[in-house]
Amino acid sequence: MAAKDDRKSVGVEFVKGFWKENPILVMLLGMCPTLAVTTSVINGLTMGLAVVFVLTCSSLIVSIVRNIIPKQVRIPVFIVIIATFVTMVDLFLKAFLLDLSKALGPFIPLIVVNCIILGRAEAFASKKGVFLSVVDALGVSFGFTITLVILGGIREVLGMRTFFGHPVLGEGFEPWIVMLLPPGAFITLGLLLGVKNSIDKRLKEKRSR
Amino acid sequence: MEVILIFISAVLVNNFVLSYFLGICPFIGVSERIESSVSMGFAVTFVLTLSAAITWLINNYILIAFNVPFLQYVSFIIVIAALVQFVEMFIRKTSKTLYYALGIYLPLITTNCAILGLALFGALRAYSFIENIVFGIGAGLGFTLALVIMAGIREELDLADVPEPLKGAAITLIIAGLLALAFMGFAGLISV
Numbered sequence: 001m002a003a004k005d006d007r008k009s010v011g012v013e014f015v016k017g018f019w020k021e022n023p024i025l026v027m028l029l030g031m032c033p034t035l036a037v038t039t040s041v042i043n044g045l046t047m048g049l050a051v052v053f054v055l056t057c058s059s060l061i062v063s064i065v066r067n068i069i070p071k072q073v074r075i076p077v078f079i080v081i082i083a084t085f086v087t088m089v090d091l092f093l094k095a096f097l098l099d100l101s102k103a104l105g106p107f108i109p110l111i112v113v114n115c116i117i118l119g120r121a122e123a124f125a126s127k128k129g130v131f132l133s134v135v136d137a138l139g140v141s142f143g144f145t146i147t148l149v150i151l152g153g154i155r156e157v158l159g160m161r162t163f164f165g166h167p168v169l170g171e172g173f174e175p176w177i178v179m180l181l182p183p184g185a186f187i188t189l190g191l192l193l194g195v196k197n198s199i200d201k202r203l204k205e206k207r208s209r
Numbered sequence: 210m211e212v213i214l215i216f217i218s219a220v221l222v223n224n225f226v227l228s229y230f231l232g233i234c235p236f237i238g239v240s241e242r243i244e245s246s247v248s249m250g251f252a253v254t255f256v257l258t259l260s261a262a263i264t265w266l267i268n269n270y271i272l273i274a275f276n277v278p279f280l281q282y283v284s285f286i287i288v289i290a291a292l293v294q295f296v297e298m299f300i301r302k303t304s305k306t307l308y309y310a311l312g313i314y315l316p317l318i319t320t321n322c323a324i325l326g327l328a329l330f331g332a333l334r335a336y337s338f339i340e341n342i343v344f345g346i347g348a349g350l351g352f353t354l355a356l357v358i359m360a361g362i363r364e365e366l367d368l369a370d371v372p373e374p375l376k377g378a379a380i381t382l383i384i385a386g387l388l389a390l391a392f393m394g395f396a397g398l399i400s401v
Binding site: 031083091105112181185 | 324
């Protein structure tokens with residue numbers, strides 16, 4: 001029975017990051033990379049995967065050392081752990097994917113102050129066991145990645161007529177340049193939030209009926 | 210001349226919030242009332258200016274001098290966290306009024322990405338010491354400007370009839386988009 005419960009809660013911890021506790025759409029965390037890098041799908045995907053790596057590794061380490069760290073200094077310790085993994089990702093991108101690294105610019109190092117990561121470390125990894133923490137980190141960061149890909153997809157298709165660099169809309173479609181610029185990012189994310197809220201409302205009505 | 214250009218660029222043309230997306234969290238979280246947004250804006254400007262000076266010194270006299278630039282992120286974030294803590298203690302000792310006015314906003318600044326973003330942009334563009342400080346002041350004033358405008362709009366918004374699903378953060382983001390569109394009008398002013 002206990003094993004079954006565990007398995008169920010692992011599933012719940014993993015899935016909740018996609019919809020119920022989606023870091024961007026529900027918790028409004030990590031907005032600055034979300035808006036800045038989603039000019040194309042590939043940029044959003046790279047950013048998402050970088051966050052997956054950093055969040056998973058730092059949650060792992062935080063949940064391992066959580067009992068050794070004195071409570072008063074935990075936040076600086078978490079930040080140093082996070083900054084170390086971010087440095088690793090940054091050096092990796094510079095070594096193997098220089099173009100992408102240039103396109104993302106200072107937004108890779110800015111993962112250090114991404115509230116998603118510190119938030120998960122503080123709210124989850126510092127309290128729960130190693131395995132659950134990693135599952136939680138994976139769920140939340142994949143939820144983040146998928147949202148980035150959707151946002152990047154909308155902006156790339158409307159702004160450049162392409163998806164992953166492949167043309168999808170015909171010549172007749174005049175690209176909306178504004179989608180690639182900062183206003184496009186804000187407005188697309190705002191509308192996406194609106195769509196999510198109205199779907200949630202519908203689901204709730206259906207359930208209460 | 211160069212310094213003036215950097216200043217104008219940081220305040221208007223490349224506004225930190227509206228064109229670099231730095232400091233969005235407080236921009237959405239603390240922009241409900243004009244009063245609190247002014248306090249937040251000045252607290253951020255203060256820390257931005259100080260951290261611009263200190264991170265420049267560390268970057269040039271320690272990291273570059275000893276050839277360890279890969280320690281940049283770790284050392285910058287530690288410096289910023291320590292700086293915010295120090296500023297908080299200093300203000301509490303010297304001016305109780307200012308301390309209570311800033312309240313919760315001071316510790317929140319550590320995780321404001323504008324601070325680390327400024328340090329990184331400054332290092333990336335290889336500004337001189339004076340230029341970096343002016344960049345910090347400009348970025349802080351730009352942040353304050355965007356925050357106060359947003360708070361002004363949101364105070365009026367209480368009376369507006371917003372569609373149900375767009376209430377809260379969604380409409381705030383859309384307004385920010387329109388503001389960003391307006392700020393793009395400054396783009397022709399200078400090209401930096």
